[in-house]
Amino acid sequence: MKMDYTPLPLSFYEQPTLQLAQALLGCVLIKETAEGIAAGSIVETEAYLGPEDRAAHSFGNRRTKRTEVMFHEPGRVYTYVMHTHCLVNVVSSSPGTPHAILIRAVEPLEGLDLMSERRKGHPMKNWTNGPGKLTKALGITMEDYGRFYTEPPLVIAEGFSPEEIVAGKRIGIDNTGEARDYPWRYWIKDNPFVSK
């Protein structure tokens, strides 16, 4: 089943970061590789609000080779390596304001055989229920750094409207003072592919 995915326009990314983080829920993340197409519905995101957010890589306008892309246009791809895993973000806010939204989980939608192969040895429920897992399942790598989500091979397209969105504390950032408690993690209620 080959679906037709029309990328969301760049204007979609020109909304406030916290709002965009919720708007992304239900959208489809698609990656094209030589092996074929793999796609999943976004079911969990986390917002990182740049200079004022102690938990963000770009806290204090920290500008390095890694964080550079966050200072550019919204709608770009921010990937980075954590331990041995690649994590993928959506750059948001205006150029000069380094905000980003981490995609924490997706629900497998297309290219299931491909994902199964890439996540061999794991049950389907564990293919994409974490930021490092979904990049492996979809084939997202550092090659995607700096690209736009409006053109292949990495695209975000319109999906469905979630029935209910829940907000809570972000995960894995316990040593960041007050930023630890900001409720900037969003997920689709009761979706089985949410990471926790």
Added chain:
DNA sequence: CGGACGATTCTCT
């Protein structure tokens, strides 16, 4: 150039 440090995952117990 060496060392510390994760927005994680997996494998046990």
Added chain:
DNA sequence: GAGAATCGTCCGG
């Protein structure tokens, strides 16, 4: 729930 794996990036010397 704890601990190891494992590696690019960043910063100090």
